[in-house]
Amino acid sequence: MRRILMALICAASVTTVVHHSAYAGNTLNAPAGPPKIIIDSDYNTLSDDGQLGVMAAQLQAQGSLKVLGITVVSGNQWLKQGVADALKSVERLGVENQVGVYAGANYPLSHDFATIRAELKAFPGGDGYLGAWNTPEPKSDSDLVAPPDGFATHTKVQSQSAVDFIVESVKRYPGEVTILAIGPLTNIALATRAHPEIVPLIKQIIYMGGAIDVPGNTTRTAEFNWWFDPEAAKTVLHLPIKQVVIPLDVTDTVQMDKALYDRVAHDPAKQTIITQLFKTLNGYGFDGKNGFETNPNYTTNIWDTLTLAYLMHPSFATQTVDEWVDVDTSFGTNDGKATGYTSSPPAGLRKMTVVKRFDNPAFFDFYVDLLTRPVPVKLPD
Template sequence: MHKVIFDTDPGVDDAMALLFLVRHPEIDLVGITTTFGNASIETTTRNALYLKQQWEIDAPVSKGSGDKYAAGEEIHPFPNHIHGDDGLGNIGVPDVVDVPLDPRTAQQFIIETVKAHPGEITLVAVGRMTNLANALKEAPEIAGLVKEVVIMGGAFDVPGNVTPAAEANIHGDAAAADAVMTAPWKVVVVGLDVTLKTAMSRATLAALAAKGGAAMQLLDRVSQFYIDFYDDEVTDSMVVHDTCACVYVVARELFTTRSGSIRVMTDSVGEGKTLQKPDGMRFGPSVWDGLPSQLACVDVDAENVMKLVEETLIRH
């Protein structure tokens, strides 16, 4: 069993990723921490509570920071045109969800849970890296206690999706992402290099909704607005970005990785660009010296990833 803390900004593809984690038999979801990104921190936290309620999820929800890692940095506009004004495809999520929050902040929840289960917790982060960076800053010792950090974000050998240089999750808090990439823990980056190869059609979602009960029926409704947005890129389908990171946890053999230190550009036209120095490349003395070697996913068996996603989503 993989003990997972899911750091998320629900978000339509976040919702699919959450249901995958809930329904996969090898995942023990021990907590959900929220971050801003697809919507404000208030909206993403409300959405996490709503999904917890609707899907009867036992894991606690803890609210993260609504500010970027570097004090005073301006937050980029939220992508309402992708995820809807309510963050969940404009399905009419109630303004207030009567489900209690965990009293701890997201960074406190991460720190305390990691320390309570040394070497066992996998952090799956599919939004801004702010909570992880804040947890590291408050308790740097957790880097040696976390089993693994699996991130949906970044673009190494392909263009970004919010600028030519950057993918949205990394661009949204580049300083936090750089802090996470360069910390002395094991990081795997599941970015656009692989996620853009994975898509689920509207027809497949409808078929899964017919088999997967009320939970899948809700996911199908949530996803329609998102599919409409993606229609120019993947016809009548949605890219399953965040779910790819969850699949990596249980089926890493479906991914091809490249090892090497990773940095994130934090300003100018390259803000949010992820760069990797592959292991074995030699340069003169530079800011790349002494950094931990991390894994970047560069290819994927998309057919079998999607087969696993579909099989998992309809489990009861």
């Protein structure tokens, strides 16, 4: 792998932060003012995207964060299902009047199902997770699957599109908006292509995406978010914006075990609708049988919520590397594969921060605290 070959070069660009104190409520590395964010997500009820939504709402309630809106894109599930889950999420949390849900792209820019099938046949490998492509596309509301506590009853999707909302928000708050890009990058690519004038106005993009020096998950080389729409990923990665990547390199090392799961799902003093849904939707594994509730040795990685943790507490990243990052868009075994260059990058790439390791105990305290707070969230007066 490149990290071995380039060890001496990497050493010059690796920043290691030794972090000794545990998360202590709102005091650890608290930002000077509340950051403004857009959550761009292939949303779900309470897997990693939905968990980030809960955590962000709690931070907003305490005045530490301003969530401008949730822009939904197809990825883990089709757009209509993701929108339905996001609408119920903000309603469940009691923030539907503060956080709008905006529908975005339903299809990748160029990665269609025929290409996917041809690639997987020609180049087998990875875990084969295809997200939305694994299920029939819902054509009407009758095709949607309700969350365990039902659909939203009064919260509606915003009439403005996700792309227009991103453009308008960035122009309204120039230099202030951070985009947490925790799904495929189609919405952001469309927004910046149609309105390139917003590019210098975006404060930063923090991604959960890519597999730099580790194997992929969907394929042998590609991480799911960037594989789902590699053309969009390439478009956005090349933009002259401050960018931070939380790749599989770090998420592979941040794992939930039974003890951590129990801190959220089984603390008798902190039972809420969120902890109940957390147990229902995360306790039985991806197959509905092998999970925390049935197997004491079960583990799973933690993904998207690391982006929010990094935004709020950059010191949680105990090792980072400054690299130029690109993604492959060619048909074949490497479609969607991310590559990091520590020196001599191809023309047109942007140098960015790639997170390699996290302070897991501090993050876990942050994670459990926000997922187990009372619901509905207590909004500021």
